[in-house]
Structures are given as C-alpha cells and as structure tokens.
Amino acid sequence: MGKAKLPPIGKFLSPFAGFWQNAESETLDYKKTLNFSELSEPVKVLYDDRLVPHIFGKNIEDAIFAQGYVTAQHRLWQMEFQTHAAAGRLSEISGERVLGMDKESRRRGMTWAAERTLKKWKQLPEYKLVERYTDGINAYINSLSPEDYPLEYKLINYAPEAWTPLKTVLLQKEMSRTLASREYDVENTLTREWLGEEEFNYLFPENNPKQSPIIPESREWDFKPKVVTKTNEAPVELGQTDYDLFEKPYEGIGSNNWAVSGSKTASGYPILCSDPHLRLTVPSIWYELQIITPEMNVYGVSLPGSPGVVIGFNDHIAWGMTNVGHDVSDWYTVDWKDETRKEYLYNGEYRKTDFRVEEYDVRGIGKVRDTVLYTHFGPVAHMDDDPSKDLALRWLAHDLSNDMTAFLDLNVAKNYDEYQAAIAEYSCPAQNFAFADRKDVALWVQGKFPLKKDQQGRFVQTGNSDDTQWLGFIPREHNPHVLNPSRGYISSANQHSTSDDYPYYYCGGFGDFRGRRINSVLDNSEKVDAKDMKALQHDSYGLHAAESLPFLLKHIDESNLNEEEKEMLAILQKWDFDFQKDEVAPSVFQAWFDAFYEQTWDEFYAKENVKIPEWWRTIDLLQNAPDNKYFDHRKTPEKETAKEIANSSFKMACKKINDWQNTENQAAKWSDYRNTMIEHLARIPAFSLKNIETDGHRYSPNAVSERHGPSWRMVVEMGDQIRAHGVYPGGQSGNPGSPYFDNFTDTWAAGEYYDLLFMKEADADNERIIFSQNFQ
Amino acid sequence: MFLPWWSLVIVALVVAYLFKLTGWQGFVCGFLGIFLLWGGYAFYLNQMNEGILASRMSGLFSMPGGSMGIMIFSALIGALAGGLGGATGGLGRQLA
Numbered sequence: 001m002g003k004a005k006l007p008p009i010g011k012f013l014s015p016f017a018g019f020w021q022n023a024e025s026e027t028l029d030y031k032k033t034l035n036f037s038e039l040s041e042p043v044k045v046l047y048d049d050r051l052v053p054h055i056f057g058k059n060i061e062d063a064i065f066a067q068g069y070v071t072a073q074h075r076l077w078q079m080e081f082q083t084h085a086a087a088g089r090l091s092e093i094s095g096e097r098v099l100g101m102d103k104e105s106r107r108r109g110m111t112w113a114a115e116r117t118l119k120k121w122k123q124l125p126e127y128k129l130v131e132r133y134t135d136g137i138n139a140y141i142n143s144l145s146p147e148d149y150p151l152e153y154k155l156i157n158y159a160p161e162a163w164t165p166l167k168t169v170l171l172q173k174e175m176s177r178t179l180a181s182r183e184y185d186v187e188n189t190l191t192r193e194w195l196g197e198e199e200f201n202y203l204f205p206e207n208n209p210k211q212s213p214i215i216p217e218s219r220e221w222d223f224k225p226k227v228v229t230k231t232n233e234a235p236v237e238l239g240q241t242d243y244d245l246f247e248k249p250y251e252g253i254g255s256n257n258w259a260v261s262g263s264k265t266a267s268g269y270p271i272l273c274s275d276p277h278l279r280l281t282v283p284s285i286w287y288e289l290q291i292i293t294p295e296m297n298v299y300g301v302s303l304p305g306s307p308g309v310v311i312g313f314n315d316h317i318a319w320g321m322t323n324v325g326h327d328v329s330d331w332y333t334v335d336w337k338d339e340t341r342k343e344y345l346y347n348g349e350y351r352k353t354d355f356r357v358e359e360y361d362v363r364g365i366g367k368v369r370d371t372v373l374y375t376h377f378g379p380v381a382h383m384d385d386d387p388s389k390d391l392a393l394r395w396l397a398h399d400l401s402n403d404m405t406a407f408l409d410l411n412v413a414k415n416y417d418e419y420q421a422a423i424a425e426y427s428c429p430a431q432n433f434a435f436a437d438r439k440d441v442a443l444w445v446q447g448k449f450p451l452k453k454d455q456q457g458r459f460v461q462t463g464n465s466d467d468t469q470w471l472g473f474i475p476r477e478h479n480p481h482v483l484n485p486s487r488g489y490i491s492s493a494n495q496h497s498t499s500d501d502y503p504y505y506y507c508g509g510f511g512d513f514r515g516r517r518i519n520s521v522l523d524n525s526e527k528v529d530a531k532d533m534k535a536l537q538h539d540s541y542g543l544h545a546a547e548s549l550p551f552l553l554k555h556i557d558e559s560n561l562n563e564e565e566k567e568m569l570a571i572l573q574k575w576d577f578d579f580q581k582d583e584v585a586p587s588v589f590q591a592w593f594d595a596f597y598e599q600t601w602d603e604f605y606a607k608e609n610v611k612i613p614e615w616w617r618t619i620d621l622l623q624n625a626p627d628n629k630y631f632d633h634r635k636t637p638e639k640e641t642a643k644e645i646a647n648s649s650f651k652m653a654c655k656k657i658n659d660w661q662n663t664e665n666q667a668a669k670w671s672d673y674r675n676t677m678i679e680h681l682a683r684i685p686a687f688s689l690k691n692i693e694t695d696g697h698r699y700s701p702n703a704v705s706e707r708h709g710p711s712w713r714m715v716v717e718m719g720d721q722i723r724a725h726g727v728y729p730g731g732q733s734g735n736p737g738s739p740y741f742d743n744f745t746d747t748w749a750a751g752e753y754y755d756l757l758f759m760k761e762a763d764a765d766n767e768r769i770i771f772s773q774n775f776q
Numbered sequence: 777m778f779l780p781w782w783s784l785v786i787v788a789l790v791v792a793y794l795f796k797l798t799g800w801q802g803f804v805c806g807f808l809g810i811f812l813l814w815g816g817y818a819f820y821l822n823q824m825n826e827g828i829l830a831s832r833m834s835g836l837f838s839m840p841g842g843s844m845g846i847m848i849f850s851a852l853i854g855a856l857a858g859g860l861g862g863a864t865g866g867l868g869r870q871l872a
Binding site: 009010011013014015016017018019020021022023024025026151155684685686687736737738739741 | 780781782814817818821822824825826828829830832833835836849850853854857
C-alpha cells in the first residue's frame with residue numbers, strides 16, 4: 001500500500017468529508033435507537049468498556065442480524081478486504097501489482113469451491129442464519145454516506161460493496177487456505193529423487209520418537225478399522241526442479257489448547273485454555289462478542305464475516321481449537337491427450353477438461369482474463385509452459401462440506417454428547433476441538449480425513465486413474481479422540497495426533513516442541529488455577545534450545561575465540577533457555593542455531609525446491625550422530641563434523657549480533673532482535689503496530705515470532721459461576737482513528753488478561769457498560 | 777453532509793460575486809473563511825479524539841509537525857480552494 005496512489009487530496013483532507021470524520025472519541029456517539037424492518041422483535045446491544053457488544057435478542061435470527069450489523073459497524077473494511085483476497089479480487093482495489101496473488105487464489109479453486117459449497121449450505125436449515133447475518137451487514141452498509149466510510153476506503157478511494165452469503169463461504173475457504181493447505185508433495189518428490197529412498201527416509205522419518213502425541217498413547221482404539229490392502233505406486237519422476245510453487249503457509253502457524261480435569265485443579269472443576277496462533281494483524285482476525293437469546297448464552301471470539309462464536313464458552317461448556325497438521329492437499333500429474341489440454345486420460349478413457357475463464361477487473365488497467373483448467377478431481381493449479389509438467393490439485397477444501405453449522409451448534413451445546421454431535425459433520429480445515437464442561441474434558445481430532453495407502457500423499461502421484469486417488473474417508477467415529485484421559489488433561493499444540501499404533505495412515509506437518517513442553521508442565525502440575533494457566537500460555541521456554549545448546553556448547557573451542565565471542569559464550573552458558581524480551585542470550589542462541597542449521601544443510605539450500613530436514617531431526621543428529629556426513633560443508637576441502645560447524649556458526653552468529661548491535665546502536669535484546677510487528681491488513685505502515693515488546697519464540701508455548709503469534713488467549717474456569725479471561729492484540733474497532741483500535745495490545749504483550757464480562761441479563765446499569773443501543 | 781466537499785469553492789465564488797469583492801479581496805475572504813472553518817472543525821474533531829488519528833495520518837504522509845501539522849495542512853488545502861473560488865467570483869464580478 002505504501003506506494004499506492006494518493007486519494008483525491010481535497011476530499012481526503014476535508015474535515016466534513018475526509019479522514020477527519022473517522023476520528024472517534026472514547027465516549028461512544030452511536031445512535032441510541034435504530035429501526036430495521038428486518039427485525040421481528042427488538043434487540044438490545046450493550047457495549048462494555050472494552051467495546052465488546054453484548055447482544056440480547058428474543059430469538060436467534062434477530063440476534064444474528066444484530067451480530068452482522070455490529071460486526072460491520074466495527075470491521076466492515078476488513079471483512080470486505082479479506083473476502084476479496086479469498087475471491088482473487090484484490091486487484092479491483094489495489095491494481096496490477098496484486099494480480100499475481102489473485103490468479104493464485106483462483107487457480108487454487110477458491111471461488112469455484114466456495115460456489116459449490118454455497119449450493120450445499122443453501123440446503124441446510126441453518127442457512128437462514130447466514131442470510132440474516134448478511135442482512136445485518138447490509139443494513140449497516142446501506143446506512144453509510146461517503147463521509148461515514150471506513151478510513152481505508154477513503155485512503156484507497158473506493159466504496160463498500162454489498163455483502164453476500166458467498167462471502168461468508170469465501171472466508172471459510174480462506175481459513176482453509178491458511179490452515180489446511182500445507183503440503184510438500186513436490187519438495188518431497190524432488191528430494192527423494194535427489195537423495196535416493198534410503199537417505200530420504202533417514203533424514204525425513206515420519207515418526208519423531210520424542211513426540212508426545214495429542215491423543216495419549218494410553219488410549220486404546222476401540223473400533224474395527226477399514227482395512228487398506230492396496231499398496232502405493234512407484235514414485236513419480238519429476239525431473240525438473242524449477243517449479244513455481246504456491247507460497248507455503250508460515251511454519252509457525254499453529255495453536256495451543258488444553259483442558260485440565262477437575263482432578264488436577266484447585267477448584268475441582270475443569271479449566272479450558274485456548275490460544276490460536278495466526279498472523280497478527282490489525283484489525284485482528286477475531287472480534288469479541290456475547291450473544292444472548294432465551295435458548296443460548298455464548299461468549300467468545302467470532303470471525304468477522306461469519307455468524308456465531310468460533311472459540312468461546314456458554315453457560316454449560318467451553319471449547320477451543322488448534323489446527324490439525326494432516327496433509328489434505330495432494331498434487332497429481334495430468335496425462336493430456338495433446339498440447340491443447342482439451343482432454344486428459346483417466347481410467348483408460350479420455351475425459352473433457354473444464355475450461356473456466358476467470359475475469360479480473362484490474363484497477364488502472366481494465367479487464368484481464370485467465371483460464372483455469374479443471375479435471376474432475378481438481379483444478380490444474382500448476383500450469384507449466386510444458387504441458388507434461390502440469391500438476392492438478394486435489395484439496396479437501398474443494399469438497400462439498402458443511403462446516404457452517406458446527407460453530408452455531410457448539411454455541412448452544414450443553415454437554416459432551418451435544419459437542420460431539422455439533423462437530424460431527426465438520427470437515428475442513430480439520431481442527432483439534434478441545435472441550436470442557438463442569439465435569440468432563442475431551443478432545444476430538446475432527447475433520448474429513450482421506451483414507452490413504454501407506455505413504456500416499458507425501459509425494460506427487462500420477463493422476464490418470466482411480467488407483468492413486470483417495471480411497472474414501474476415515475469414518476468419523478474412527479477419528480482420534482479421547483474423553484477424560486487418566487493423565488488428567490487433554491491438550492494439543494499441532495503435534496502428531498496419535499502415536500504410531502493408530503490403524504490409519506496419515507502424513508503432514510506436525511510441530512513438536514510446544515506440545516512436549518505443555519504436556520511436561522501439565523504432567524508435573526497439581527491443583528492448578530487460572531494463574532498457572534495464564535503462565536503456561538505465556539511460557540517462553542524454548543525446548544529446542546534446551547535440547548541443542550548444551551551439545552553446541554560442548555563443541556566450542558574457547559581458545560579460538562576473541563573477547564567479544566567469549567562474552568557472548570558466557571551469556572549463553574548462564575542462560576535458562578527462556579526467550580525473555582529483555583535478554584540478549586536468546587538472540588545469540590537463535591542466531592547461532594540458525595547459522596548452524598544453514599551450515600549443516602548447505603547442500604540443501606543450494607538446490608531449488610527441496611525439503612530441508614526439520615529442526616528436531618537436526619538436533620537429533622547433533623546429539624547422536626555428530627560425525628554424520630551432512631555436517632561436512634560442501635564448499636570446503638576439509639571434512640567437517642558437528643564440532644567444526646558448531647564453531648564456525650558460533651563465530652558467524654557473534655558477528656551477526658555485533659553487526660546488528662552496531663547498526664541499531666542498542667543491545668540485541670530478544671524482543672528487539674526478533675522484531676515483532678502487528679501489521680495492518682493492507683500493510684499500511686502508519687496503521688501498523690511496530691516493535692512489540694514481548695517474550696516468546698515460535699517454538700515455545702508463547703509462540704510469538706516476527707509476524708505471527710497467539711492471536712487470542714482465553715482461559716475459562718468452569719464452576720457454578722463460569723469465570724473467563726481473555727485478551728488479543730489490537731482492539732475491537734478496526735478504525736485507526738478510534739481509541740479502541742489498539743488498546744488491548746500492551747496488555748497482551750505483558751502477558752496480562754481482561755476479566756471477560758459474561759452477562760446474564762441486559763443490565764444497562766452494570767458499571768462496565770458504557771453505551772446501550774436499541775435495535776427495533 | 778449532502779454536498780460534495782468542493783461546494784465550498786462555489787460558496788466562496790458566489791459570496792465574492794454578490795458582495796462585489798475584487799479578485800484580491802475575494803481570494804483573501806475565501807482563503808481566511810475556509811481556513812478558519814476547516815481548521816476549527818478539524819481542531820474540534822482532533823481534541824475529541826485526543827490526537828490519535830491525526831498523528832497516525834501525519835505518519836502516513838511523512839509530514840512533520842504531528843497532529844498540528846496535518847491540521848494546518850488540511851486547513852491550508854481547503855483555504856486555497858476557497859481562495860481560488862473567491863478570487864474567481866471577484867474577478868468575474870469585475871468583468872461583469
């Protein structure tokens with residue numbers, strides 16, 4: 001956005017029409033009474049001192065209407081911008097420079113999938129709530145004159161568009177892209193071609209023996225699994241390496257959740273905690289609210305653009321989610337009949353390719369066309385100049401699915417059975433749903449998981465027959481799940497769903513360190529309370545550092561160090577592996593580990609599109625095989641082992657830290673060095689929150705990195721009275737001119753929480769209520 | 777606001793015309809009038825907002841002077857438009 005065109009300057013600077021109109025005061029000046037013909041009964045909205053709306057409706061449809069209105073009131077621009085990104089329509093707003101991103105979205109089949117899914121949603125009874133939500137948003141949009149437009153519309157000079165149910169579906173597909181599109185099929189295939197099968201399996205074992213899986217090993221599987229007798233095909237030979245692949249979702253995206261059973265809490269009631277880790281933006285991906293009707297009282301965070309509460313609690317249960325790392329995106333080669341690509345071979349016959357013309361209305365240029373080809377199982381998302389190198393994508397998010405009702409049903413669920421029923425149909429992006437009520441704790445790894453042969457989906461496959469397609473889906477009752485485990489808690493942090501006794505094959509990307517740390521703390525905890533839980537969400541202990549640093553230090557030849565390097569070594573030797581914001585040791589360690597990693601895998605960095613062995617495997621080799629040939633640096637005639645690389649990378653790290661300190665003219669404190677920024681959604685620097693001072697590392701429970709981190713932190717104490725605590729960085733208002741734009745950020749950065757106001761009645765006199773609004 | 781922002785230009789023009797101002801007088805009246813109107817209103821909005829938005833916007837335009845700077849700049853832009861309108865009205869009157 002920084003180099004975008006200026007808006008018409010007279011209009012923009014006018015205090016009557018321009019940005020000055022977006023200056024808001026802390027005391028709200030909304031209209032006290034609003035009239036809507038769409039409402040059947042009056043709705044009362046009470047705003048508390050954090051600008052969280054508490055919506056009191058007499059029926060669910062009116063309440064959801066009000067949710068749409070109020071969310072749009074605070075976040076309209078964000079809602080439209082995010083769904084335009086999903087639909088591949090950003091170039092309508094931002095012109096040619098984002099056309100590439102748009103093309104990628106449409107080639108991935110986002111809009112195609114959304115249109116198909118919408119057809120399915122229309123058949124569901126809950127669809128009317130999507131329509132009411134849409135009506136609420138449009139009621140807000142229709143009330144706007146140009147001087148009322150959100151700031152970004154004025155700055156970028158365009159007007160808001162009406163909302164449609166398709167946009168709600170697109171938002172859901174966007175979440176799928178963020179959370180359920182990670183795969184390394186091409187990289188794995190190329191790496192295996194290069195290394196050979198034996199070396200590949202040595203460096204990329206599917207099982208990390210140190211893992212502490214989500215469903216504890218003590219769990220015995222009490223079902224009869226579907227048997228897969230087919231074996232996988234021989235690997236596809238790709239040959240070339242210069243694939244222009246889709247950008248991968250960031251490695252650090254993940255989340256934590258856990259629920260401690262009454263047997264381990266001080267109160268005797270369960271405590272549920274959930275902190276989703278996403279790209280940190282302003283406005284925040286989350287919008288906090290409470291919805292109360294005679295049948296429902298739910299509090300939590302919602303996704304602006306989608307009705308209901310996504311992570312939260314009601315007066316009976318609490319729930320939260322983390323992402324499941326299972327690979328549900330598979331790439332296939334296509335056997336074209338000829339270079340026209342009009343037909344492709346499948347099961348011995350030729351089928352017609354679907355040509356879908358995507359039209360882009362590019363601001364500043366005009367209409368641009370791009371054709372996307374579809375096989376019956378997915379779009380040819382990767383089209384090469386050489387048709388024999390095309391790849392088609394089978395992605396779970398393309399399937400007809402009902403992922404809308406799960407959250408609406410969780411909002412009214414009262415116990416474990418109703419929670420289970422609520423998520424039963426949920427398919428994509430698959431999530432680890434944590435659950436607690438006043439007596440039980442449970443976790444379901446819930447999604448639609450493809451039934452696969454061993455190793456299927458890890459590599460590119462041939463797409464010309466049924467043999468290589470997914471064999472079906474794992475029956476949902478066989479999804480990994482556990483209720484009241486004997487260890488006294490459930491937890492997930494994106495690690496492996498199960499130990500290797502689970503009878504179905506799956507592959508994917510799984511974290512390691514956070515899960516182990518959280519489980520180890522919970523294993524050793526007794527009589528926990530909310531304070532302990534908050535401390536665990538903020539825990540910045542780096543297990544990867546604890547497991548690698550002692551071994552790295554052992555290799556250091558102190559006689560070879562200069563004064564500065566000796567100082568840095570001393571800092572590291574005293575360090576407790578905690579990634580605290582004001583400490584220099586974490587910066588030195590991380591610089592060292594990164595250099596060590598790059599030096600070790602130098603031959604991998606030199607090649608295109610190969611997979612590099614993961615941190616846990618690298619640490620494993622450092623600990624157990626320091627003479628391994630991979631430590632040998634290919635550019636030197638000598639033969640290095642871990643010892644030489646440890647020393648050379650330490651010197652490189654010291655230099656890097658010193659250079660940084662000299663350039664920035666300050667000590668390399670971890671928070672400054674890591675440099676976390678909460679960026680505005682349109683990347684406008686003046687609206688972004690820079691240099692956030694906070695603890696945390698991507699692989700500690702408090703998973704803060706440069707742009708990603710805990711986007712919401714919630715601790716819910718079950719009991720006669722449910723007490724909940726929460727915080728997110730940013731604020732309820734998406735308006736940079738509002739005092740409520742970023743007022744939560746310091747609290748979040750300090751690891752502190754707000755007490756959430758869980759109201760029972762529409763008590764406008766509550767001391768925390770600052771404004772009361774009537775919709776009638 | 778039912779009128780577009782540049783209606784102030786028309787107002788300044790018409791006022792200068794009706795009051796038989798010269799071009800120069802028209803310019804000064806238009807300039808000062810709008811400077812005070814825009815500056816005053818922006819000042820009021822800024823106070824109520826505790827300067828939050830103005831300081832962000834001045835960062836956006838890399839403008840020195842913080843919220844005061846962008847306030848004066850806004851008033852100036854409007855004032856120039858008003859001045860030109862007034863000058864036009866006055867000159868037009870002289871010619872008529």
